[in-house]
Amino acid sequence: MSAQPQGNATAGAQGAQAGGAAKGQAAGGGGGAAEGPDEAAIINDMLSGYLLLVLGCISAALIIWRLSTGLSKYVRHVSCLNNDTQKYFARAGAKWSWFKKNIQYSPILSKRHNREFQLSSAINVGTLPTRLQLVFLLGYFSTNVAFCVMGIDFSQPVGASATVFINRTGTLAVANMIPLFLMAGRNNPLINWLGISFDTFNLLHRWLGRIVALEALAHTLGYLYRSAASQSWAVAFEGIFKSEFLIYGFVATTAFILIAIQATSIFRHAFYEIFKILHIALAIASVVGLYYHLGPQGFPQIKYLYPVMVLWAFDRAARFLRVAYYNFGSGGGKALVEALPGGATRVTVTMARPWFFKPGQHAYLYLPSVSLWQSHPFSVAWSEEAESLGEKLPMARTDVLAMKKTTVSFIIRGRTGMTGNLYEKAASCIDGRMVTRCLVEGPYGGMHQMHSYGTVMLFAGGVGITQAVPHVRDLVIAYSNGMAATRKIILVWTIQSPEHLEWIRPWMTEVLGMEKRREVLRIMLFVSRPRSTKEIHSPSSTVQMFPGRPNIDTLLAREMEDQVGHMGVSVCGPGALSDEVRRAVRNKQYSGAIDFVEEAFSW
Numbered sequence: 001m002s003a004q005p006q007g008n009a010t011a012g013a014q015g016a017q018a019g020g021a022a023k024g025q026a027a028g029g030g031g032g033a034a035e036g037p038d039e040a041a042i043i044n045d046m047l048s049g050y051l052l053l054v055l056g057c058i059s060a061a062l063i064i065w066r067l068s069t070g071l072s073k074y075v076r077h078v079s080c081l082n083n084d085t086q087k088y089f090a091r092a093g094a095k096w097s098w099f100k101k102n103i104q105y106s107p108i109l110s111k112r113h114n115r116e117f118q119l120s121s122a123i124n125v126g127t128l129p130t131r132l133q134l135v136f137l138l139g140y141f142s143t144n145v146a147f148c149v150m151g152i153d154f155s156q157p158v159g160a161s162a163t164v165f166i167n168r169t170g171t172l173a174v175a176n177m178i179p180l181f182l183m184a185g186r187n188n189p190l191i192n193w194l195g196i197s198f199d200t201f202n203l204l205h206r207w208l209g210r211i212v213a214l215e216a217l218a219h220t221l222g223y224l225y226r227s228a229a230s231q232s233w234a235v236a237f238e239g240i241f242k243s244e245f246l247i248y249g250f251v252a253t254t255a256f257i258l259i260a261i262q263a264t265s266i267f268r269h270a271f272y273e274i275f276k277i278l279h280i281a282l283a284i285a286s287v288v289g290l291y292y293h294l295g296p297q298g299f300p301q302i303k304y305l306y307p308v309m310v311l312w313a314f315d316r317a318a319r320f321l322r323v324a325y326y327n328f329g330s331g332g333g334k335a336l337v338e339a340l341p342g343g344a345t346r347v348t349v350t351m352a353r354p355w356f357f358k359p360g361q362h363a364y365l366y367l368p369s370v371s372l373w374q375s376h377p378f379s380v381a382w383s384e385e386a387e388s389l390g391e392k393l394p395m396a397r398t399d400v401l402a403m404k405k406t407t408v409s410f411i412i413r414g415r416t417g418m419t420g421n422l423y424e425k426a427a428s429c430i431d432g433r434m435v436t437r438c439l440v441e442g443p444y445g446g447m448h449q450m451h452s453y454g455t456v457m458l459f460a461g462g463v464g465i466t467q468a469v470p471h472v473r474d475l476v477i478a479y480s481n482g483m484a485a486t487r488k489i490i491l492v493w494t495i496q497s498p499e500h501l502e503w504i505r506p507w508m509t510e511v512l513g514m515e516k517r518r519e520v521l522r523i524m525l526f527v528s529r530p531r532s533t534k535e536i537h538s539p540s541s542t543v544q545m546f547p548g549r550p551n552i553d554t555l556l557a558r559e560m561e562d563q564v565g566h567m568g569v570s571v572c573g574p575g576a577l578s579d580e581v582r583r584a585v586r587n588k589q590y591s592g593a594i595d596f597v598e599e600a601f602s603w
Contacts (some may be wrong), residue, residue: 008428031133031508036484041300044168047147048304053177054143059194066195076566077452080485086454086565090592097589105596106131111583114600115575126265127575127602129203138209144211147172148218162226166219173215173256174290174304179206185315186364195447199600206263213260218460219235220253245297252289255282273374273417287312319441323366326351327439331405335367335438339427341499343414344463347378348407349438355406357383359449359470360599364443365410370425371418375441377601379572380440381466382409382507411503413463417498448597450475451484454565457556459581460493461573467599468493468572471502472521473511480516485521487564492550494577498535501525518542526550552584564591572599 016221061166072120080086107113108128117125129137148169154161182188183205191198227236240246259282268275287308294302327333332352337345357380364375385406414423450456450471458468472491478484511517525545530536538544584594
């Protein structure tokens with residue numbers, strides 16, 4: 001792939017072999033282009049700038065949106081601290097309800113969004129974007145297609161029109177790499193600035209990668225077509241491998257195409273750990289190939305590649321510093337791994353330094369004894385501090401901090417790859433427990449805090465309870481201290497077997513013993529596959545157990561009958577559950593003020 005300025009050298013394999021003529025030919029030789037070299041380069045830069053400007057304007061609009069909604073939540077929060085009815089904030093506005101139902105929360109068609117399309121247990125073809133995401137993706141893709149051909153007179157001789165097309169597609173491909181690499185980073189600042197989840201940025205990253213790959217392919221095919229028009233296809237292909245400049249461009253294009261193929265959902269889900277290594281290696285190959293394709297020739301498009309390398313280096317450096325700060329020294333980086341019923345493991349990591357945890361955050365775990373090169377994201381289920389008493393009294397602030405040991409806990413469902421190996425290794429140990437080395441990279445996320453909602457409903461399916469438990473603890477404590485608008489917390493957890501309660505038993509025991517918990521918290525447990533009716537029993541009026549799956553519409557309607565203030569509904573679990581909760585929330589938009597938050601990891 002190359003982004004080439006205009007030139008006047010002749011096209012053909014002979015030019016590719018002849019020193020300076022090689023540069024001229026690859027740089028766009030063909031003569032007679034509609035625009036002169038300077039004019040064409042200006043147009044290409046202008047269109048690339050427009051693409052980045054469009055993304056910048058959308059980002060600015062989203063920042064304004066985030067600030068305005070954040071201010072609204074803050075006002076609601078403060079206004080309702082001592083207001084037990086909150087009737088003003090419970091009312092739904094017609095226009096705002098229409099927007100949320102038909103645009104903000106809407107899937108493309110009826111309700112399917114996060115539920116995966118599976119051809120078999122091993123073949124997964126991915127999920128569907130939301131309606132708003134689809135509009136953006138179609139708009140950005142169409143803009144790129146239009147910019148690739150805009151102003152090109154294809155009625156002119158091939159040498160002239162193809163040269164403009166080659167330069168245009170190459171320039172746009174390199175320019176698109178800037179948002180492509182930005183969206184791939186775990187430390188992407190836009191996540192917090194725009195209030196958009198990493199999951200959404202991951203979706204946009206995949207589609208921008210496909211756009212870059214298509215533009216790179218069009219760029220290379222355009223060059224081959226122009227060369228073949230004056231010679232032959234055989235000569236055109238041979239010419240690529242006779243010029244170092246063209247070889248590097250071909251390497252970059254090949255890397256982009258391979259990334260697009262191996263990043264498809266089928267390969268990504270079936271061989272995730274192999275995909276991850278290959279993905280990084282091919283991305284490095286594309287950048288290196290592109291650098292040597294553009295840099296030595298002095299092409300102006302190299303200016304778009306420098307920010308790409310800076311973004312990649314920044315993200316890697318930030319990740320390393322996070323790992324080093326929270327894990328190295330002071331006895332950090334040790335994990336207790338416990339095998340639990342239902343093929344799950346509870347991983348409790350001792351951190352080297354205090355961790356300032358917020359509900360809804362996640363982290364990436366490195367377990368060298370299980371998977372040497374891989375890190376996987378998991379929701380933080382629990383975090384607490386314990387003081388380790390030494391022989392000496394603390395004399396300084398650093399000594400006090402050193403005494404406080406933060407432990408961070410995760411629940412990991414064993415499936416294939418690393419998670420399955422982790423469970424098997426722990427289960428094979430005495431008492432199903434082992435201590436191993438574990439590095440935690442994080443925390444990330446935690447954008448959606450629920451303190452400003454009068455009524456909070458938390459839906460969880462299976463291991464998705466790890467996202468809900470921290471919110472429950474946080475809200476009960478805030479209610480007890482008079483620091484939250486929340487007056488009702490309803491936790492709805494769907495599990496396959498009562499033995500799965502063991503996953504969070506120590507934490508829920510602590511929550512159930514908190515002050516004023518009975519005034520604000522109700523828990524409904526749904527067991528989808530009970531072995532017998534004897535397993536289903538409700539410990540109290542505030543902790544109830546039911547057989548089967550929950551009827552989301554009925555539960556939501558019941559809570560909205562005596563809704564307190566603005567309602568916030570969160571869901572974390574299988575895609576089918578998320579889609580069902582999304583559908584129910586959309587259908588209730590005109591019944592009261594209600595917001596929807598979906599926590600998901602797509603990969």
